[in-house]
Amino acid sequence: MTDSGNMCWTAYANSRQADCLSVCDETCWPWREGGAVPRHPETVIAPNALLADARRRRISPRRAGQRMSRAELADAVNAALDRLYPGQNLAAYYVDHRWVGKLERGEHRWPSRERRNALCQVLSASTDADLGLYSPRRTPDSTPRRPIPDRPRTYRSLLDDELTCADPQAWHDELDQLTAQPPQTWPELGIRVRERLEILDALQRGGTRPDLAGVDARWSEFMSWIADNTTIAPDGGVWLDRSRHRAVEADDLPLTAYACMRHSQRALDNGDIRAAITFSRRSLTPGPVPARTRALCLARMAEALAASGNDDDTTAAITAARRELTNVGATTGDDHFARHCDLRYVAAVDARCRYLLGDAASATTIFEELLDDQLPVTLIDIGLWHAHLGECYLHHDPERAAHHGSTALRLADKTASYRIIRAIGPLAIALRQHRTLPAVRSFINGHRTAVTRQ
Incomplete structure (x- = not known):
């Protein structure tokens, strides 16, 4: 062993360091040169x-x-x-x-x-x-300036944006444009929406802009929807809480009811039936709530009651939801958030309730009729219908159940909707006992890949 090697080994043994090369650099080299060599300034570790x-x-x-x-x-x-x-x-x-x-x-x-x-x-x-x-290898001053393509505007620049001083209607108009974008763009939109919410938070501090509470409520609800339908962050409930509190501040009863309904929906997705019933009841507090919004709240109440096994009240809630939709006029007015709630939507909720109450046969018939219908409906809803229909076939036709699960997976990929993937989870777990069937094995593998990727 060379002298330098001996010195290196001695330094290692004495200092109990794991990296012999670093010891050799700091101990052997100064010994060779006869003195310590100061480290280059750029190699000194300093907090960033x-x-x-x-x-x-x-x-x-x-x-x-x-x-x-x-x-x-x-x-x-x-x-x-x-x-x-x-x-x-x-x-x-x-x-x-x-x-x-x-x-x-x-x-x-x-x-x-x-x-x-x-x-x-x-x-x-x-x-x-x-x-x-x-x-x-180069100083910070010589670092090339590398612009990021299509980078959202920063928080500081947005503070000077004309929108911050505009009438609340300008905020509503921009939100309408964003909500009209396809689901595939929601992960990118989430960045912009978060920045807008930071601006709204700053503008409302000290009670200087009480007129923006309703604006904040709507932007926060959209942010919660993005978070629940994508995987950018598991914070949908936080944004929904903010939306509900701001809606109360703004005395916006329709949005308060809608936010409570969304809380009930999230509780159902998470398996918390008691919370789902509690929030659905809060959504139905008396007051001037538009027909579609009230029908949507009744439908969510029905699903929560069905999950608890309450047959009679579930049927009454579905009937009341259909009755509310007969009161919808030519214009939706304040039903902006609930405009997707129509008779077909309530029929799908009815089918889900029937399955939860043990009537898979009638649930299957309703879901198949809805999917055979060529009327327009959002792809996310179609994906959820396939996921629920797959559960209806679970016990007597596992291959057909897997077929509907695979269809839902394709729609989840097309819409970038993690909510569909989450809805398929129970089906994928229950079908594992039939994994020897090729169609089932393909679906299970596809679901596992989707969950891992997401």
Whole structure:
């Protein structure tokens, strides 16, 4: 063994370091030269305050009133990677809170191009240098300015936007344009909607713009819908709470009822039947609520009651929902959020209730009639109908159940709707006992891939 090797081994044994190369650099080399060599300034580890501050300026998507955590930033970066590089295998680029911690501590200054792009998009930065990111092979000043294509406007620039001083109707008009976009665009729209909500939050501090409470309620409800139907963040309930509270502040009874109905729907999706019944009852409080909105609340009450096994009250709620729809006039007026609630929608809820109450045969007939109908309906609803129809066939025709499950999976992929994938979960689990059947095995594998990818 050479002298330098002996010195390196001695240093390793004395210091109990795991990396012999780093010990050799810091111990053997000065011994050879006869003195210590100062480290280059760019190799000194210093905290990345720019990146840490950029994270803290973002509002937490899960914890109301708090700042974004490292784990939440990591989740947002992973979601941005999926948006920026669709169809690519990104397993090697996904990050966690520990990776964010290394960046903020300055232990790592130059992540991969893909990760830098995702960070810049999530934190609304125009260049790597804005986040304190630079290659250790060159100084930060020489870092090329790399614009991010189609980057949303930043929070600071939005503060100067003419919309912040405009009449609330301007906010409603923009929201109408966004809600008209196809579901495939919702992950990208979520970034813009979050920025708008940050603006609304800032404008309402101190009670300076009480006229924006109703605006905030509607934007928050849309954000909750995006979160529930995509996988950008599991914070749909937080935004829906904000929507309901703002609607109460604005004395917006229709939206308050609608938000309670949505809470009931989320509780059903999560298997919390008691909460679903509680919120559906709150949605039906007396007051001037438009017919479609009231019919939608009654339909959600029926589904919650059916999940509890209450036959008679379920039937009464479905009948009342249909009766409300006979009162719908030529114009929907304030039924903006409930305009999708029609007799076909209530029929689908009726079919779901029948299945939950043990009548799979009549539920199957209703779902098949709805799917055979050529009238227009949203693809997300069609996907949910296929998922529920698959459950109807579960016990006597597993291959047909798998067929409807696979159809729902295709619609989930087409609409980028994670809500459909979540609805198929019980079907996929129940069919595992029939996995020897090719159609069932294909569906189960497809569902597993969809869940993992999402």
